[in-house]
Amino acid sequence: QVQLVESGGGLVQAGGSLRLSCAASGRTVSSYAMGWFRQGPGKEREFVATISSSGGIKYYADSVKGRFTISRDNNKNTVNLQMNSLKPEDTAVYYCAARILRFMSTMRNEYDYWGQGTQVTVSS
Numbered sequence: 001q002v003q004l005v006e007s008g009g010g011l012v013q014a015g016g017s018l019r020l021s022c023a024a025s026g027r028t029v030s031s032y033a034m035g036w037f038r039q040g041p042g043k044e045r046e047f048v049a050t051i052s053s054s055g056g057i058k059y060y061a062d063s064v065k066g067r068f069t070i071s072r073d074n075n076k077n078t079v080n081l082q083m084n085s086l087k088p089e090d091t092a093v094y095y096c097a098a099r100i101l102r103f104m105s106t107m108r109n110e111y112d113y114w115g116q117g118t119q120v121t122v123s124s
Contacts, residue, residue, distance in 0.1 A: 014086060021078055022080070029098050035047065035104070036081045038092035049064065051104065088122045090120060095114055097114050
């Protein structure tokens with residue numbers, strides 16, 4: 001079993017930055033693809049970003065491309081999401097997810113483990 005714990009959420013003004021972190025425990029996730037998803041008020045959970053097991057390949061939702069950066073440190077068993085130029089529409093609960101297969105996916109039902117989420121609120 002893998003446990004994922006997100007941190008780093010909070011309240012920020014539009015145009016600001018936040019860095020989310022996801023710490024994995026239970027087993028190493030170095031061979032897993034990892035992803036970030038988010039769920040805004042009254043919305044379905046949506047894909048944000050994913051990274052391959054090696055960290056060499058990354059893919060982003062169009063809505064965050066150029067503003068968000070996903071990274072991982074396999075030595076520390078962590079995944080991060082650097083969020084810049086934040087907009088009010090980025091307000092959501094952000095979830096970290098792990099996929100046992102090393103291939104990336106944008107589909108939430110293809111991830112095997114989930115964290116509890118961290119709230120990000122962007123004020124205008």
